[in-house]
Amino acid sequence: MLRRxxxxxxxxxxxxxxxVARLAFIQLAMGPQLAAAALAEVSRAVPLEDITRGDILDRRLRPLTGSYQEQRIVVFPDLLAHPALDAAVLAPLVGKSPGLLAGQLAGPxxxxxYTVDLTVERVVSDLGERGLIVATVTFRNGPGALAVHLTGYLGPPQDRAEAAGVLPGGPDLVGLSGLEAYYNQVLADHAARxxxxxxxxxxxxxxxxxxxxATDRDPARRNLVLTIxxxxxxxxxxxMDQYVPKGAVVVLDAATGDVLAAASRPTFDPRRLASYLGSGAAGNVFVDRATALFPPGSVFKVVVAAxxxxxxLVTPDSTFYxxxxxxxPIPDWYKPGFGLIDFAHAFAE
Structure with missing residues (x-):
């Protein structure tokens, strides 16, 4: 009996x-996703980020993608009491026609x-519409982007493997080059902050x-911190923009080996990728000359000469043709050739 x-x-x-283990798993591992799903059932959200994705930061936690913020009008059309009047009032402030703006005040x-200033924000407030608010929107890629060849760029998935990297509910964008591609699963996210x-x-x-x-409910998002x-x-x-139209520069910390800077020229703007396609420049601007494989040339002849x-095997006066x-097997950069030349002058050339 006791044994039973x-x-x-x-x-x-x-x-x-x-x-207990199952409840802990639901609470800790699935909790954020379940909470987000529950919130989605009782609300309609407009992300205040253009791309819901982790940041690529420098060693001092400054964004390298040139992220910036602007004030934008957020519209909830089903809460607008007087959409035609709202369009007529706001149209001249954003430089659009009332008819066009009226169409933009409809839909989901x-x-x-449109970027708005404090004047427009006050007008929106004076309209008294619950369906119109002015909010700060974060844009991930901006004109101040740095090390674009290293960080890479985003685009729509180009095959099934990349499509698998798009998170449900997230933007249909994946990293296509550089660190954006290599760490795509780390940087990708479900929801806006x-x-x-x-x-x-x-x-x-x-x-x-x-x-x-503001929320940190989705733990999937991670930032990437570089030594740059x-x-x-x-x-x-x-x-480089002033003096080096084509080439690369890498700056290292001699004490630690950390890469402090890595730049390549010509360069590109990650926001305007389509403008390079078909222009004949795409093959040049996307090449990262800081990491691409090139013959070492004169950089290595110091080692060979020493x-x-x-x-x-040679003296400074040794001659060659x-x-x-x-x-x-290796042609000279100077196509006509220098003819008879001694070792010292060959090294200098």
Missing amino acids: ETGVFYLLLLAFLAL PHRLP RSAREYVDAQGRPTGIVEVD DAGVQRTVEEI AALDEG DRGAAAT
Whole structure:
């Protein structure tokens, strides 16, 4: 009898522990996704980010993608009491016709594609519409982007493997080059950190409650921190823009080996990828000359020359005949060739 009771006790204990483990898994691992799904059932959200994705930061946690913020009007059309009047008032302030703006005040909740200032924000407030708010929107890629060859760029999935990297509910964008591609699964995210949200009842009818919320409910998002120093990188790129139309510069910390800057020219703007396609420039601007494989050329001849002198194979006065482009196996950069030339002058050339 005692043995049977002991067996039942341990069986119940195992069942209890399994239940605790399952509840812990739901709470800790699935909790954020379930909470987001529950919130989506009772609200309609407008992301206050153009791309819901982790940041690529320098060693001082400064964004390298040139992210910036703008004030935008967020519209919840089903809460607008006087959309035609709203369009007539706002149209001259954003430089559009009332008819065009009236069309943009319809449809599902969304952001208007116009940057607004404090004057427009006050006008929106004076309209008294619960369906119109002004909110700060974060744009991930901006004009101040640095190390674009290193960080890479985004685009739509180009095959099934890349499509698998698009998270459900996230933007249909994946990393196609550089660190954006290599760490795509790390940087990708389900939800925006900030959203403008309209709450609805169980039947999906608007309650009239609108708020801007900030959340870290999705633990999938991660930032990527590099050894790059944005200040050093910016200085290198500014100098290259003036004096180095084609080439690469890499700056290392001699004590640690950290890469402080890595720049390549010509360069590209990650926001305008389509403008390079078909222009004949695509093959050049997307090449990262800081990491691409090229013959070492004169950079390595210091090593070869030092070894030859050290072994006594040549002296500074040793002579050679340079055939230029006809030389084999490695042709000279100077196609006509220098003819008869001594070691010292050959090294200088």
